[in-house]
Amino acid sequence: MTPDLVPPRDESPAAHRHPGLVAFAYGYRALVGILVALPAAAVIGAATTSWPHGQSELFAPGGVLLLESLRLARRGIPAAVYSGGAIAAVALLAGVVPLGALLAGLGRRGRAPLAFLASLAAAHAGTLALLFGLGALAQGIVAAVAVLLGSKVLDLLALASPGDDLAFLALFAVVLALVCVVGVLRDLAAVAAVHGELRFYLAASRALRTARMAAGRALGAWAWRSALGLGGVVVAAGLSPSLASTTTARVLLGVALHQGAILGVTFAHASWLAAAMRLHHATEPEAPEAPEEPAPPAPATAGSESD
Amino acid sequence: MRRPLEIAAGLGLTWLALQASGTAIAAPTEPAPFALDDSGMKTAAVPVASYTLRASLDPAKHTIDGKGTLLWRNASSQPQREVWVHLYLNAFKSEHTLFMRFPGAESFRGGGTPAEWGNITVKRLAIHDGEDLWAGADKTSPGDPDDETDIRVPLPAPVAPGEEVRFDLEFEARLPTLLFRTGYSDGFYMVGQWFPKLARLEPDGRWAHFAFHHLSEFYADFGDYDVTVDTPADMIVGATGEPREEVREGGHVARRFVARSVHDFAFTAWSKFREITAVGAGNVAVRVLFPPGYDRAAAVERDSVLFGLDHLGEAYGHYPYPTLTVVHPPPGAEEAGGMEYPTLITTGGYWWLPWTAVPALDIVTIHELGHQWFYGLVATDEHAFPFLDEGVNSYAEAEAMEARAGAASAANILGLRVSLDAVDRLGGVDTERNAPVAQAAPDFATGGDYGGLVYQRTAILLRTLGNVYGADRVRLAVGRYARRYRFEHPGPEQLIEAFRDAVGEDAATQLRAALFDRATVDYTVADLTSTDAAERGAPAGAVGGFHGSVLVRRRGALRFPVDVDMMGEDGTVQRVRWDAAESSARLPYHGKSRLTAAVIDPEHRVLLDDDLSNNARRLSPSRLSGALLERFAFATSAALSAVLP
Numbered sequence: 001m002t003p004d005l006v007p008p009r010d011e012s013p014a015a016h017r018h019p020g021l022v023a024f025a026y027g028y029r030a031l032v033g034i035l036v037a038l039p040a041a042a043v044i045g046a047a048t049t050s051w052p053h054g055q056s057e058l059f060a061p062g063g064v065l066l067l068e069s070l071r072l073a074r075r076g077i078p079a080a081v082y083s084g085g086a087i088a089a090v091a092l093l094a095g096v097v098p099l100g101a102l103l104a105g106l107g108r109r110g111r112a113p114l115a116f117l118a119s120l121a122a123a124h125a126g127t128l129a130l131l132f133g134l135g136a137l138a139q140g141i142v143a144a145v146a147v148l149l150g151s152k153v154l155d156l157l158a159l160a161s162p163g164d165d166l167a168f169l170a171l172f173a174v175v176l177a178l179v180c181v182v183g184v185l186r187d188l189a190a191v192a193a194v195h196g197e198l199r200f201y202l203a204a205s206r207a208l209r210t211a212r213m214a215a216g217r218a219l220g221a222w223a224w225r226s227a228l229g230l231g232g233v234v235v236a237a238g239l240s241p242s243l244a245s246t247t248t249a250r251v252l253l254g255v256a257l258h259q260g261a262i263l264g265v266t267f268a269h270a271s272w273l274a275a276a277m278r279l280h281h282a283t284e285p286e287a288p289e290a291p292e293e294p295a296p297p298a299p300a301t302a303g304s305e306s307d
Numbered sequence: 308m309r310r311p312l313e314i315a316a317g318l319g320l321t322w323l324a325l326q327a328s329g330t331a332i333a334a335p336t337e338p339a340p341f342a343l344d345d346s347g348m349k350t351a352a353v354p355v356a357s358y359t360l361r362a363s364l365d366p367a368k369h370t371i372d373g374k375g376t377l378l379w380r381n382a383s384s385q386p387q388r389e390v391w392v393h394l395y396l397n398a399f400k401s402e403h404t405l406f407m408r409f410p411g412a413e414s415f416r417g418g419g420t421p422a423e424w425g426n427i428t429v430k431r432l433a434i435h436d437g438e439d440l441w442a443g444a445d446k447t448s449p450g451d452p453d454d455e456t457d458i459r460v461p462l463p464a465p466v467a468p469g470e471e472v473r474f475d476l477e478f479e480a481r482l483p484t485l486l487f488r489t490g491y492s493d494g495f496y497m498v499g500q501w502f503p504k505l506a507r508l509e510p511d512g513r514w515a516h517f518a519f520h521h522l523s524e525f526y527a528d529f530g531d532y533d534v535t536v537d538t539p540a541d542m543i544v545g546a547t548g549e550p551r552e553e554v555r556e557g558g559h560v561a562r563r564f565v566a567r568s569v570h571d572f573a574f575t576a577w578s579k580f581r582e583i584t585a586v587g588a589g590n591v592a593v594r595v596l597f598p599p600g601y602d603r604a605a606a607v608e609r610d611s612v613l614f615g616l617d618h619l620g621e622a623y624g625h626y627p628y629p630t631l632t633v634v635h636p637p638p639g640a641e642e643a644g645g646m647e648y649p650t651l652i653t654t655g656g657y658w659w660l661p662w663t664a665v666p667a668l669d670i671v672t673i674h675e676l677g678h679q680w681f682y683g684l685v686a687t688d689e690h691a692f693p694f695l696d697e698g699v700n701s702y703a704e705a706e707a708m709e710a711r712a713g714a715a716s717a718a719n720i721l722g723l724r725v726s727l728d729a730v731d732r733l734g735g736v737d738t739e740r741n742a743p744v745a746q747a748a749p750d751f752a753t754g755g756d757y758g759g760l761v762y763q764r765t766a767i768l769l770r771t772l773g774n775v776y777g778a779d780r781v782r783l784a785v786g787r788y789a790r791r792y793r794f795e796h797p798g799p800e801q802l803i804e805a806f807r808d809a810v811g812e813d814a815a816t817q818l819r820a821a822l823f824d825r826a827t828v829d830y831t832v833a834d835l836t837s838t839d840a841a842e843r844g845a846p847a848g849a850v851g852g853f854h855g856s857v858l859v860r861r862r863g864a865l866r867f868p869v870d871v872d873m874m875g876e877d878g879t880v881q882r883v884r885w886d887a888a889e890s891s892a893r894l895p896y897h898g899k900s901r902l903t904a905a906v907i908d909p910e911h912r913v914l915l916d917d918d919l920s921n922n923a924r925r926l927s928p929s930r931l932s933g934a935l936l937e938r939f940a941f942a943t944s945a946a947l948s949a950v951l952p
Contacts, residue, residue, distance in 0.1 A: 071737070096952050
């Protein structure tokens with residue numbers, strides 16, 4: 001990469017200054033969603049391919065054709081789940097590349113060339129994969145330990161229903177929160193890896209430092225953006241037009257609502273990563289003071305005292 | 308009996324579908340020309356087997372000491388030299404009993420092995436003040452040395468038709484840990500089938516006796532029950548019948564319950580019960596007993612009972628008893644749930660169910676309440692023909708829930724309404740070739756067959772008859788049957804006869820074939836074609852437009868007339884009626900535009916139809932719906948957003 005083509009680092013990155021990158025990340029999510037959903041949609045919709053109104057028949061009140069479709073699709077559903085699952089697994093693995101590109105682009109001022117983004121994404125793919133793999137493992141361990149300890153405590157409390165159910169719900173919320181905290185740490189490490197150009201161990205250390213110095217800000221920055229993204233999805237799901245009477249306008253309205261929500265989630269994620277970068281900078285260890293340069297030796301003169 | 312939450316579980320997959328609303332399936336909208344009234348309906352049974360018992364519950368030993376008398380009348384036409392006594396509790400005596408040997412025991416109505424076995428020991432059975440007859444009784448069920456649930460007791464002298472005999476009874480019932488409706492769990496007691504119970508004597512002098520099988524329920528003669536339940540004073544008791552005296556003495560309470568014209572008696576006892584009450588149609592005192600924290604669930608059940616007493620009473624004759632007790636078993640005692648006894652039903656389910664999209668509490672409550680008619684009042688033989696109680700009652704449940712919740716009788720998930728008919732179709736169609744519907748409970752190979760055929764196929768069969776021949780006519784048939792045979796122990800022929808009377812010969816023929824002969828039906832559109840008359844060189848002056856036909860087929864022995872919609876390219880729909888008398892027919896089409904699609908039975912009136920995917924055909928099938936894929940993709944993208952890097 002020719003050095004003059006590399007945009008300068010952005011000390012205060014923001015997602016809204018990179019709509020192209022957000023669109024790219026959204027495109028990846030949307031594509032993965034379609035690919036994963038395709039087998040299931042095909043299998044479940046197969047029963048109504050000959051019906052005049054197609055799959056909108058599935059959603060008629062009473063659900064007779066819907067349950068009939070599920071009944072007839074039983075043999076195909078495992079195949080759809082396996083193939084959809086396999087696509088999702090590949091998408092998860094491959095997802096480190098678009099993430100690397102997103103992180104690389106967010107951390108630069110202006111529009112970064114594609115080749116630059118690609119090279120940085122490729123360069124950090126290994127570290128990011130390691131971070132996400134070990135992050136998932138850590139999330140699993142944290143969740144398991146929390147569930148075990150929480151269950152022990154609940155057993156000791158010996159609550160009666162409905163108190164026991166509410167306590168389990170609270171435990172679930174705690175476990176979910178802990179898993180999210182680990183996720184936040186992982187994201188901070190990913191930022192450090194790409195934005196700070198660090199390898200796995202140093203990136204993880206750097207994430208811990210950021211967390212130690214700005215835990216509240218990091219969690220807050222992640223939490224409100226995630227809540228907004230989730231809220232958008234819930235609202236979009238709730239406002240979705242019925243599929244019982246499919247018209248082009250209704251389908252388009254549904255597409256706009258749903259894809260708008262997914263775009264919103266993607267933007268919230270990018271915005272969080274940009275915030276994580278700002279935190280990365282804010283908690284950067286101060287550079288050690290450069291030692292004072294020794295004064296140039298005075299020209300030797302006759303009769304000098306230095307001697 | 309219906310397993311609590313089976314509907315909720317059956318609907319889990321519907322989350323794959325997203326929310327919807329909009330066009331309605333047109334229900335038959337006929338006037339109601341058929342009146343049902345209770346005039347001439349019997350108000351009480353002629354007692355045949357009446358029990359006066361005192362039951363003392365010992366919570367330390369989990370036993371019930373029972374003592375009392377049984378007044379029995381030989382209501383048959385034949386003198387009797389023996390009586391048959393059912394000791395149902397002995398089904399839980401060991402893993403070798405007929406009940407416990409059933410291979411599919413854990414797949415239907417709960418099961419497993421109890422931590423503590425239960426049994427009943429008869430200490431004395433004698434003709435009043437006479438010699439003990441129990442020593443001379445058979446020790447085991449006929450032909451089964453490991454089972455002691457069906458015992459023959461020889462009598463010292465024949466009992467002539469119409470003659471009455473008073474027996475003295477003394478027994479100890481040892482309750483198992485809660486298993487299959489009966490037993491105890493953490494201080495909660497559900498006490499059913501706990502006393503030596505006389506089998507029913509049919510009018511022809513044949514005893515309808517049977518060893519207790521996992522898939523079987525019960526059958527007995529009507530009588531008057533006068534039972535005093537003695538428990539520790541802190542226990543709250545709910546029981547069959549009307550509460551009368553209550554005597555407190557030495558840390559115990561003896562409560563007397565009296566029930567007329569019933570054929571069983573059950574009770575529950577627990578110190579932690581909460582209680583709400585209400586008054587239902589006909590001044591029925593409704594009492595709901597439930598665990599702490601289940602207030603909302605109890606309120607839902609109370610409301611369902613109030614609705615049901617009114618609705619079911621109108622449909623099948625008024626509820627004749629002064630009380631109805633609803634028991635919601637506590638967590639850990641789920642196996643006591645979803646069961647019916649005279650004037651006492653048990654429900655079940657989680658405390659949070661009222662806040663979900665599935666009205667599981669309403670469904671289980673309405674179902675068990677329906678058994679007050681189809682089991683309680685129309686006391687059919689649940690062993691020989693279980694479809695007459697569970698199946699007809701599942702029809703009554705679907706009909707009542709439709710009246711209560713419309714198309715969302717099974718679920719309303721974000722506007723996506725799912726009916727009990729759709730749910731019942733799943734099992735009812737899947738099992739259709741496995742066995743006849745009308746057969747004895749032990750003849751079903753698995754619990755799945757029993758559930759699919761007895762409950763669900765019977766329900767969709769009667770609902771199909773209603774959809775095809777008129778819902779009011781079928782209501783009239785079942786309503787007349789329920790009224791005419793109240794307290795009469797009818798069989799399948801009486802049900803079919805009621806359909807013949809109210810709905811017609813054709814319906815009765817289909818009903819019989821579907822019940823006894825495994826008859827099925829599958830409608831299909833095999834082909835459709837049309838051509839432009841002008842292109843075919845029609846002579847000048849001939850009628851123009853498109854001419855063609857739709858080839859429709861009926862596979863299977865069942866035959867219901869159906870509608871066929873023929874759709875033109877210009878959006879017009881022509882509806883014709885096909886009587887389906889032949890197994891296939893080519894229905895002519897004449898229209899202004901090309902025939903593009905055809906649908907047979909577009910409103911899914913024939914719920915028995917094997918396969919609905921072949922009920923339609925169109926010239927250009929849609930291989931994949933963009934709308935459905937988009938919904939699925941949205942759901943997937945949203946879910947993956949939580950885990951994608």
